[in-house]
Amino acid sequence: MMRHGRGFKSVAGRVATYVVLVVLGLASILPFIWLVRSSLCSDKEIMLPVTKLSGIVPSEMHPENYVRVFQSVPFWRYLFNTSFIIVFVVTGTVLSSSLCAYAFAFCRVPYRNLVFYGVLATLMLPGVVMIIPTFILFRTIGWIDTFKPLILPAFFGQAFFIFLFRQFFLSLPRELVEAARIDGASALQIYWRIIMPLTRPAIVTVALFAFTMTWNDFMGPLIYLNSQENWTLQLGLQSFQGQISNEWSLLMAATVITVLPLILLFLFLQRYFIRGIALTGLKG
Amino acid sequence: MKDFLRSSYLIPIAVLAVVAVAVATGGHRQLDEKGRPLVVWAHPPCPPPLMKIYNGIFDEFRRTHPDINLRVLHITGNYEDKIKVMVAGNVAPDTIFMYPNALAAWVELDALESLDTNLEADPNVRTSDYFTPMIDTFSYGGKVYGLPKDASAVIMEYNVDLFRRFDVQPPRPDWTWNDMLDAAAKLTRDTDGDGRTDLWGMTPYSWWIFVWQNGGRILSEDRSRCALLEPRAVEALEFWAALRYKHGVTPTLEAEADMGMHQMFIAQRVAMSFEIYPIVSVYRKTCEFEWDLAHVPAGPAGRCTEVRGSALAMSRQCRNKEAAFEFVRWLTAAPGMSRLLAVEMPSWKSLADSDAFVKMPGLPASKRVAVESMEYARLPLQHPLYNEIMDALNPALQKAQRGETTVRETLDHAVPQVNKILERHRARN
């Protein structure tokens, strides 16, 4: 999959490269180490400055910080809410975006690319222009403080995911589609029976991205979810910080809880993340 | 039919079907399954031990009112902002917790229901049952919008041990600004010899209280412009700012960012703090030293302080007004407030002025101070654009407090901004 890169010109070059990489890699990971370390510190120890390298490991581990977090704040509820939203969003996104991508990949229409670039252009719309009228729309229907405003838009296709699916579709062999057409299959049947089963890698990638974006979404839940029982993890974390602004160890434990599922997801499904990102850059 | 299921037309139809399902499910209910009116009360941010007490009170209400379904929402974060968003979203709670500063904005948003008709109709309650400043604070345009719950004004809490240790005269009822400054200066020290001050004499109370104590005002009488550039106000603000940048008797901003103001009192890093009465339950639990209450010092124009406290108000979107009023009345009168005596002072006069409150065991010894403070407590600034006005003034005055500019200079920038805000408000109404 990855071609070999350029070789090293000299031993010095090789050493220097590795040194730089190690330093930068460490810089990348250090905040995570700090995060975990802080989450296990006692309330007293976390207020002490770290002066020696050994200070990174807390002198006493306090994993009960995590228990305390769950006791202070209904994180299980937040987790449930977030998951609920995500299930629907991912389903809706995968279905609607793949349908739209099918149009761009398999329907032979002369202006197809033009329309596609138009759709892509909408990626540049700043979302903030739309929030106020959308809020008023949902308010009129009475959907405020429900999950619906966050879920429904996912069923209408999003430019970014349409793009990803289209790229993938274009790489599928045409003969399959041709053969099915000759057999008299309708477009919908071709989509459902032939294309989608072959699209598993792209589906996983899109699902992952949709998952991550929804998990990290803040402004949407902030505007639409009022009651605490409806909150998502991001809202819960932000409000937790408002409550206990200086109890850092608890706050870091809560942050770990909010971040861990994503990290695990990434670690196990890296391939799909990487592939998806690489695809976006090859647009040109 | 089979043809239809293969057709691409299924796609837009499916999408619209999803929308239809979403629209069809949902809606608010007036009465619950048993046909009882639903009253939603939005409870503000509250530490867990206090929440336990409130839960006891709510249970008592439910017991004595089996015909009302009380539902409690727990709001965290910025209460006002969150409730406003709910009102804007048409999902407002029936009864709302009200702070004095917020009232005007709420009334102007047309979000509150006036309680006058309910008050007249109910024989169990009269406005004179509550402390007058409290009722006045929660009235606007001649109508009562909130029934006051806890009565409090900004008063002083001081560390008796520290005063004794450094041999400083404890606060007296006839203290003036200079007495306070003297004591604060004597109590600002470097107690552990590391070259940095770690004990400060006092935390500053709100700058507008200083302004009032000197006979000034924030807004002019007709509320058409900001009156902070008048000599009395400037003088008061200069005294307030000098507490930090000149005399250094109040904590630095960095120290303040590290620990909140009352945390510093608990940690014995300030000797005098100026908080409202409800802080006593926190101090009682966490202060490992003797402390007590005292009156705020008198300024050149006399003694005054600001009413804080809180009230319960009813929202216009309330669907069961009588039931909601009953909750509001019950909670603010003796039945509701008697369980909270350890935590706050009720606005219900007869309960506050009784031995049950004043002679309760436990610190502070001088609970009377809280009752007496009602006599010289003043209404806070009530303006619909209170937040915007303060957002324009506070950062500017903080600059002066840090000594980066003079009070006059910073006001020269800030006051016109406030005037613009007031102007804009007048133009729109």
Added chain:
Amino acid sequence: MALQERRDFWLFLSPWIIGFILFSFGPILASFAMSFTDYSIFKSPRWIGLGNYREMLVDDPLILKALWNTFFYTFLAVPLHTAASLAVALLLNKKVKGIPIWRTFFYLPCVVSGIAMGVLWRWIFNPEIGLANTILGPFLDILRLPHPQWLLDPVLAKPAYVLMNLWSLGGGMIIFLAGLQGVPEHLYEAADIDGAGRWAQFRHVTFPMITPVVFFQLTMGLIGSFQIFAQAYVMSGRGIDNSTLFYVYYLFEQAFRYFRMGYASAMAWVLFAGILAVTVLKFKLAKRWVYYEGAE
């Protein structure tokens, strides 16, 4: 048959079209109309013509501050982020062992976003006991320099955000890596034969070939940075002296804290127009420096 294809095309695209009308086009028009009104959502809207725009230009010093803050942040963060992710990609593009591990290390921070990122970095930037000053502290003490106050210092607050933004260079790095891999070997061979050194090769072969990717990164980065919100919300709010009052944050305040929907809509449109203008400008300039293979 062509008719059938056409029908299928539009029908398959219908979800996006309906969504566009409902959630994009409609709201954009509505937002435009709303920007000419004074609308507090609690009362009915009132037409005030260009009043909001005039207030933005003339009466509201915070708008300029918000614009300045956002520009400063964007034009510092985006080029730095792009350059840094390109640099790391170049490093990894050599025959480095264990690329998957490096990729993990560098991309992991990108998974943390929004509020969690803000909470973590607020802790990192704590002036007394945060990670940043724990590391810098000893060096600064030797040089007898004061410890930076980061988010509490009006001058350092925005650079702090830029630094935080650099942490997530993994995403860009992966895109650049993919792009770098696409540079044909024979070009490098030709350059070698011509005797070009490392740097010359980069300037004349590598960089021109990846300019489309650079352009893409800069564009998306620009649009993204302009809309920074969640981190500011949780880290510093408006900041000391309004030093971290970013445009979208201010817009949000106007809409959902002060309930001035008309004014906020006007702000949104100004942002929209600004981004559009900058994007068009970029595309025009792109012709000068972005090189597309086969476009000779």
